[in-house]
Amino acid sequence: MKTCLVVDDSKVIRKVSRHILETLGFAVEEAENGKLGLEACDTAMPDVILLDWNMPVMTGIEFISHLRKSPGGDKPKVVFCTTENDVSHIREAISAGADEYVMKPFDHETLQIKLQLVGFP
Numbered sequence: 487m488k489t490c491l492v493v494d495d496s497k498v499i500r501k502v503s504r505h506i507l508e509t510l511g512f513a514v515e516e517a518e519n520g521k522l523g524l525e526a527c528d529t530a531m532p533d534v535i536l537l538d539w540n541m542p543v544m545t546g547i548e549f550i551s552h553l554r555k556s557p558g559g560d561k562p563k564v565v566f567c568t569t570e571n572d573v574s575h576i577r578e579a580i581s582a583g584a585d586e587y588v589m590k591p592f593d594h595e596t597l598q599i600k601l602q603l604v605g606f607p
Contacts, residue, residue, distance in 0.1 A: 487513045488606060489530070493523035493549060494538035494567065499590065503536055503567070506594045510601065520544030524552055531558045534606060536597075537584070539568035539575070547582050554583040563604035567592065 490512040492503045497518075504514045515532065517523035521543045523535070535553075539546040546566060553559040565586045566579045576587050585604045588596060 487511065488534070489513045489515070489532040490534040490536060491515045491517060491523060491526055491532040491562075492536045493517045493520060493541070493546070494536070495519055495541040496538070499538070499567070503597070506597050507536075509594070510598060510606075520546065520549030520552075523549055524556070527553060527556070527559065527562070532562050534601065534604070535562045535564045536567050537564055539566060539570050539579070547578065550579075550583045563606070565600050565604065 488511060490507050492500050492514060494500050495518050500516045507514045515526055517526050519541045537546045537549060550564055563585045564583060565588055566584045567588050567590055569590050571589055579587055586600045588600045
């Protein structure tokens with residue numbers, strides 16, 4: 487089964503994301519900040535990571551920088567999920583190692599399309 491880690495400090499976003507991902511056939515784990523997200527990746531590297539930009543403890547950019555340097559950290563597809571929508575933020579996310587970018591709030595169809603773009607039909 488495909489696995490996805492949702493790293494977001496919003497419990498509501500984690501719950502909505504989990505629901506959408508489970509209907510798409512993913513086994514879902516959650517982390518409420520980047521530090522806990524990295525610990526989850528150390529335990530079991532997911533296939534996909536939905537990553538929030540603005541979080542306490544560790545931002546999404548800090549998370550992805552650490553992830554991409556860790557063993558196996560080049561494997562997961564990372565989709566940034568954020569309210570930040572200007573071109574400079576998108577460029578920063580992609581240059582830090584993100585594979586795709588989705589705006590909050592997102593719905594089932596939007597997330598499904600983004601996952602297809604990173605290789606998960």
